[in-house]
Amino acid sequence: MSVFGGNQKIVDRILDKRERNEGKIEYLIKWSGCDLHGASWEFSENLTCSLKVQEFERVLERVQQHLFGQPEKKEGKGKPTEVEARPAQKIVDCGMDEKGETFFLIKWEGTENIDLIRRVDAIDKYPQYVIDFYRSMIMWQNGSRLDDV
Template identity: 30%
Template sequence: MATRRSKRGVGENEFQVDSILARRVLRDGRVEYLLKWKGCSDSENSWEPEQNLNCADLMAKFNTQNQKGEPMDVEGAPSQDEVEEILGAARMNSEIFYLVKLKGDSLAQFFPSRLASEKFPKLVIDFYEQRADMQ
């Protein structure tokens, strides 16, 4: 059973994970997954640290599918209106990731290029136009 352990209050609550929507690596190297909770609306999707999850089967399936280049589910990813700016880009495992600062968030997050190109394409274009050397 895919669950998340959460220590809220006195007892330990467990919530079932319906699916994994995205994965991110924070600046300090911690890995988080964007989760869709079973029986919950999309507005309750949340980023959770890898170590809090008890759904190795879903994480393995998600990571395997994304290594094969299959389409990533972008439900729950930020829209262009939620993104403040793209701070940088990096190549990891032969894929480009953008370091993105969201409005109202002090930490930047990495998003894969295929997700960024679909959800906030104008910002991706602006990012490269600002760095283009037009001589």
């Protein structure tokens, strides 16, 4: 939740990040109860949703590692399990690379790890999660969500 001009708004999710003049960081915020057209850029010091910022930063780091080949930090012990053997908890977000290929960010059950996998692989291995993710993004014209109907 963040306070702007005396009004409290609840952050639904953080969509993007940018650096403005003098190195100030802004986040693109999707507010609860608003559609994507109501999203706004907010300076980091105005936000009080530190857990959402931390989660976004963790996901952003993983995406950059995957897309730009930066070395991955190893957390915990042992080698990561193959994607096929890991139970997914949910799809967190999606995006495209510079070639136009769609990827999903998958959160794995029982861990804080999030991995980037290709859309075609997600559809093949986790079809219900893909359906659930797209359903959560659909908004009807009157503002109600598909799962509210």
